[in-house]
Amino acid sequence: AQKITQTQPGMFVQEKEAVTLDCTYDTSDPSYGLFWYKQPSSGEMIFLIYQGSYDQQNATEGRYSLNFQKARKSANLVISASQLGDSAMYFCAMRAPWGAQKLVFGQGTRLTINP
């Protein structure tokens, strides 16, 4: 069965610092996709970044990058130069095998950026 684990229920970071949100996953499928979503207090789920299991390079999208360590089954989200607007809940999710319909989500990490 597929499983996503986010071990940090909450994190507090000073504005402009970089922050790493942890995510580990478990699947026996060789082909899978990993996603990060942001959920602000307004409730919507916003797609941030994607990493495919066969991608050779770590994904980057602006200030977001994904530190993909396949052997360790980790897919940590790195936010550089954090901003107050980054305060939100962050969910790691996986689709496995890649063609599967559903995303399996982790428990989430609540990130608070302090001024």
Next chain:
Amino acid sequence: EPEVTQTPSHQVTQMGQEVILRCVPISNHLYFYWYRQILGQKVEFLVSFYNNEISEKSEIFDDQFSVERPDGSNFTLKIRSTKLEDSAMYFCASSDGTRRSGELFFGEGSRLTVL
């Protein structure tokens, strides 16, 4: 930018009543989903829908739940006889099936409160 829209944003209902949650997916998307998030918990997959039929469903999606795409634009989730434990935020999502990442685009959610 195209977006997934959901109505109502909040519905309060009595236990045992039928509820219909409505969603308008992004117009050229082919895959449709319902997820739910019980307060403070992770996002859980309910059902996926493609080519006018359910393609996958979770254990949560029992006989009390049904989905329909009645007119080619709306995508609805019906709960026949609501229970207290159905209280949650329900998210509709869609994807176009052509992107390499296959990310889902989520609506802002419909909060259901069952009394």
